[in-house]
Amino acid sequence: MADRRPVLAVDVGGTKLAAAVVARDGWLIASAQMPTPREPDPELLWRALCGLLGRVLASAGVREVDGLSGIGVGCGGPMEWPAGVVSPLNIPAWRSFPLRARLRELFAGSPVRVHNDAICLVAGEHWRGAGQGRDNVLGMVVSTGVGGGLIVDSRLIGGASGNAGHIGHVVVDPAGPECSCGGRGCLEAIARGPALVAWARGQGWRAGQPDATARDLAEDGAGGNPLGVAAMRRAGRALGIAIASATHLCDLEVVSVGGGLSQAGALLFGPLQEALHAHARLDFAQRVQVVPAALGQDACLVGAAALFLAGDRYWAAD
Amino acid sequence: MADRRPVLAVDVGGTKLAAAVVARDGWLIASAQMPTPREPDPELLWRALCGLLGRVLASAGVREVDGLSGIGVGCGGPMEWPAGVVSPLNIPAWRSFPLRARLRELFAGSPVRVHNDAICLVAGEHWRGAGQGRDNVLGMVVSTGVGGGLIVDSRLIGGASGNAGHIGHVVVDPAGPECSCGGRGCLEAIARGPALVAWARGQGWRAGQPDATARDLAEDGAGGNPLGVAAMRRAGRALGIAIASATHLCDLEVVSVGGGLSQAGALLFGPLQEALHAHARLDFAQRVQVVPAALGQDACLVGAAALFLAGDRYWAAD
Numbered sequence: 018m019a020d021r022r023p024v025l026a027v028d029v030g031g032t033k034l035a036a037a038v039v040a041r042d043g044w045l046i047a048s049a050q051m052p053t054p055r056e057p058d059p060e061l062l063w064r065a066l067c068g069l070l071g072r073v074l075a076s077a078g079v080r081e082v083d084g085l086s087g088i089g090v091g092c093g094g095p096m097e098w099p100a101g102v103v104s105p106l107n108i109p110a111w112r113s114f115p116l117r118a119r120l121r122e123l124f125a126g127s128p129v130r131v132h133n134d135a136i137c138l139v140a141g142e143h144w145r146g147a148g149q150g151r152d153n154v155l156g157m158v159v160s161t162g163v164g165g166g167l168i169v170d171s172r173l174i175g176g177a178s179g180n181a182g183h184i185g186h187v188v189v190d191p192a193g194p195e196c197s198c199g200g201r202g203c204l205e206a207i208a209r210g211p212a213l214v215a216w217a218r219g220q221g222w223r224a225g226q227p228d229a230t231a232r233d234l235a236e237d238g239a240g241g242n243p244l245g246v247a248a249m250r251r252a253g254r255a256l257g258i259a260i261a262s263a264t265h266l267c268d269l270e271v272v273s274v275g276g277g278l279s280q281a282g283a284l285l286f287g288p289l290q291e292a293l294h295a296h297a298r299l300d301f302a303q304r305v306q307v308v309p310a311a312l313g314q315d316a317c318l319v320g321a322a323a324l325f326l327a328g329d330r331y332w333a334a335d
Numbered sequence: 336m337a338d339r340r341p342v343l344a345v346d347v348g349g350t351k352l353a354a355a356v357v358a359r360d361g362w363l364i365a366s367a368q369m370p371t372p373r374e375p376d377p378e379l380l381w382r383a384l385c386g387l388l389g390r391v392l393a394s395a396g397v398r399e400v401d402g403l404s405g406i407g408v409g410c411g412g413p414m415e416w417p418a419g420v421v422s423p424l425n426i427p428a429w430r431s432f433p434l435r436a437r438l439r440e441l442f443a444g445s446p447v448r449v450h451n452d453a454i455c456l457v458a459g460e461h462w463r464g465a466g467q468g469r470d471n472v473l474g475m476v477v478s479t480g481v482g483g484g485l486i487v488d489s490r491l492i493g494g495a496s497g498n499a500g501h502i503g504h505v506v507v508d509p510a511g512p513e514c515s516c517g518g519r520g521c522l523e524a525i526a527r528g529p530a531l532v533a534w535a536r537g538q539g540w541r542a543g544q545p546d547a548t549a550r551d552l553a554e555d556g557a558g559g560n561p562l563g564v565a566a567m568r569r570a571g572r573a574l575g576i577a578i579a580s581a582t583h584l585c586d587l588e589v590v591s592v593g594g595g596l597s598q599a600g601a602l603l604f605g606p607l608q609e610a611l612h613a614h615a616r617l618d619f620a621q622r623v624q625v626v627p628a629a630l631g632q633d634a635c636l637v638g639a640a641a642l643f644l645a646g647d648r649y650w651a652a653d
Binding site (some may be wrong): 095137150153165167169170172174175176177178179181182183184185186187188189190191192196198199200201202258261262263264265266268269270290292293296297298300301302304 | 413470471483485487488490492493494495496497498499500501502503504505507508509514516517518519520521532536576579580581583584586587588589610613614615616617619620622
């Protein structure tokens with residue numbers, strides 16, 4: 018008999034934790050989120066996540082573990098895959114944290130699948146979002162970090178160690194700022210939220226407000242603040258250059274941009290399209306479409322659910 | 336009964352035309368080459384190619400069309416694929432030249448397969464060269480242009496229009512020189528032979544010798560000429576940055592660099608490795624190996640033969 022049970026989807030990021038109960042067709046039955054705790058204790062973060070999962074299961078009316086066909090998780094990288102032992106760059110509390118094993122234990126042995134959050138994003142967008150019906154799609158998460166997942170020739174691309182899609186470390190300016198990876202001028206070094214905030218702060222933005230975020234910066238830009246506008250332009254330009262390079266290399270049809278910063282709208286996408294247009298000149302590259310994630314902030318959750326609901330396409334392990 | 340006949344392999348480039356009769360195991364039975372005629376007449380170039388093919392078939396002792404199992408061709412892009420209607424950027428004489436159809440006619444209806452020369456290079460290197468036994472390989476042709484072909488997850492990557500692998504148009508310096516594609520700061524705009532020559536000439540190299548080539552420049556560098564050294568450093572650095580970006584995006588194991596300029600040796604590969612080391616810092620990216628094409632200047636020919644001899648892996652059409 019066909020499995021009609023929903024999937025519990027989880028999105029573990031540096032900025033927020035999100036969870037949803039997702040129906041077989043990809044619709045969210047219930048969802049909830051919370052800011053990612055910043056304390057260094059790994060168990061405290063784990064307990065916060067357990068609380069969130071309990072709340073979302075309760076609001077969806079799922080009372081038994083048997084009521085789920087699986088738990089799908091998108092988590093910031095790097096990780097050991099498919100073991101699901103995670104060390105998210107932007108969540109210092111978890112280093113080699115056995116997320117997959119802990120969730121399996123919590124849910125009494127239910128199947129759990131953990132993948133990179135950007136891989137989940139591209140899976141979600143390919144399955145039910147902007148990449149539906151397309152065979153060559155790059156999904157991007159632009160937030161605390163900049164990640165990506167690649168579908169080429171209609172297959173999710175893994176690479177030598179399952180790390181394909183790291184567009185955050187495509188070089189967009191070899192003389193640019195140092196990156197946390199140890200390199201220089203990576204897309205992420207310029208366009209990740211905290212880098213934009215640091216850059217704007219260096220120009221005098223919100224002096225004396227150490228807690229101001231990239232979201233504040235984008236909001237200031239939307240309100241006409243020149244530093245906010247310039248910061249979004251800086252990010253958009255770097256994104257456009259990296260996307261031009263990726264398009265030339267992988268002959269992409271659609272690039273779907275998700276993550277918190279993608280909500281900045283035209284302030285970000287205007288300069289992005291401009292830089293893309295200047296650098297993607299070959300006929301085939303001019304055809305690429307760059308769009309905000311059609312599933313918006315739910316893209317990663319829908320993709321995490323797709324690790325089960327369309328596992329033949331998005332889950333190559335066990 | 337198993338087909339034991341050899342394949343006629345052809346390599347059509349902006350600098351030279353080459354052909355070989357290739358045995359089933361990939362060994363060259365006979366080969367020949369000539370400089371690419373520069374006259375604008377498409378038929379003159381075609382006749383020159385026919386002459387070359389006749390000579391190589393004669394020296395291999397192939398007297399009948401029936402003695403070949405097919406004709407495999409690597410040609411500079413762009414092209415309509417798999418139709419084999421070619422418009423090589425660096426061979427102005429051929430614009431929409433129906434190379435596949437003409438060869439089929441010439442060889443009395445024998446099967447002909449035409450692919451991008453850089454695709455042939457990566458096929459050759461994967462089948463019998465530096466990428467043997469590896470699943471994630473980028474093959475590059477660095478010569479009059481800079482091209483590439485990609486094998487990821489052990490499959491030749493096509494992309495939306497068969498144009499995946501265009502590493503020559505990965506952006507390595509957004510403020511760099513204009514590229515013939517209309518963009519700016521592409522790898523090809525910096526590292527292709529004629530661009531290096533133009534750059535060196537701008538610095539005063541071989542004033543009054545308008546025919547001096549990239550080969551002369553590399554030879555001058557090998558002899559200690561500072562402009563020759565600086566030009567190879569300039570190319571090597573751009574290659575290293577582009578390879579770092581490609582490795583982060585596609586999680587590559589091996590990058591095999593062929594084409595005329597790859598013969599410059601340490602003069603080119605030293606600065607390449609230095610730039611790669613500076614920009615490919617993530618653990619998985621540090622593992623990539625960049626090597627000169629193991630099949631040397633024959634890599635494209637061997638790959639063109641592989642379009643038949645290992646067609647299940649390298650020829651996805653008809």
